[in-house]
Amino acid sequence: MFIKGLLLGLLFPYNFAQSSSCVCTTVDCPVEGKNTVIMGDGNANITYIYTMHNDYEVVISAAGTVKPGSLDHGSETTSCTQKYSRILEDDGYDNCDAGHILANRLGGYGNIPTNIFPQNANSNRGVYAQFEGAIYNYIKNNMINAAVKWEFFYKSNKYTMPFLVNYTAAFDDGYTLTSLFTNK
Numbered sequence: 001m002f003i004k005g006l007l008l009g010l011l012f013p014y015n016f017a018q019s020s021s022c023v024c025t026t027v028d029c030p031v032e033g034k035n036t037v038i039m040g041d042g043n044a045n046i047t048y049i050y051t052m053h054n055d056y057e058v059v060i061s062a063a064g065t066v067k068p069g070s071l072d073h074g075s076e077t078t079s080c081t082q083k084y085s086r087i088l089e090d091d092g093y094d095n096c097d098a099g100h101i102l103a104n105r106l107g108g109y110g111n112i113p114t115n116i117f118p119q120n121a122n123s124n125r126g127v128y129a130q131f132e133g134a135i136y137n138y139i140k141n142n143m144i145n146a147a148v149k150w151e152f153f154y155k156s157n158k159y160t161m162p163f164l165v166n167y168t169a170a171f172d173d174g175y176t177l178t179s180l181f182t183n184k
Contacts, residue, residue, distance in 0.1 A: 024080040030114040040070025040107020063149035070107030077110035088160040089118040097124040103132040144172040
């Protein structure tokens with residue numbers, strides 16, 4: 001058994017190293033360190049930084065570029081990514097959304113756990129969605145790129161659901177949108 005596991009680990013190192021907390025088996029799950037994902041029909045390139053909190057991979061930051069061709073080329077969450085976000089939800093309510101880090105309408109894929117975090121449903125469907133709408137409209141109306149970045153804040157390394165998210169979009173013409181969102 002040990003030899004078989006060792007051989008599998010050498011032949012398929014990424015799958016062998018995946019976090020046991022990731023319930024999605026048909027797509028790549030986040031690993032500690034850099035995770036780069038190209039989404040939005042090839043027009044959004046985001047690098048996510050993950051670290052371990054309480055034996056789970058959690059996102060601490062993400063940054064990348066969204067081009068106009070990315071708009072409306074994202075995807076909805078799946079039952080797998082919804083379950084994944086609930087595993088990371090640690091506020092005791094078991095009612096979070098599987099929040100896209102890069103929004104569906106901006107080209108973010110909802111079937112990839114790397115682009116998902118446990119998000120307060122009211123924030124996700126309210127102020128966060130409005131902010132994403134402002135980014136979407138600015139890219140669409142001006143046909144320019146946006147450099148986007150997120151910072152996720154946790155009470156300590158014992159928590160797996162961020163309590164704050166800082167989200168910034170800087171556009172090629174110098175205009176910038178930024179907001180700090182609570183996630184509780």
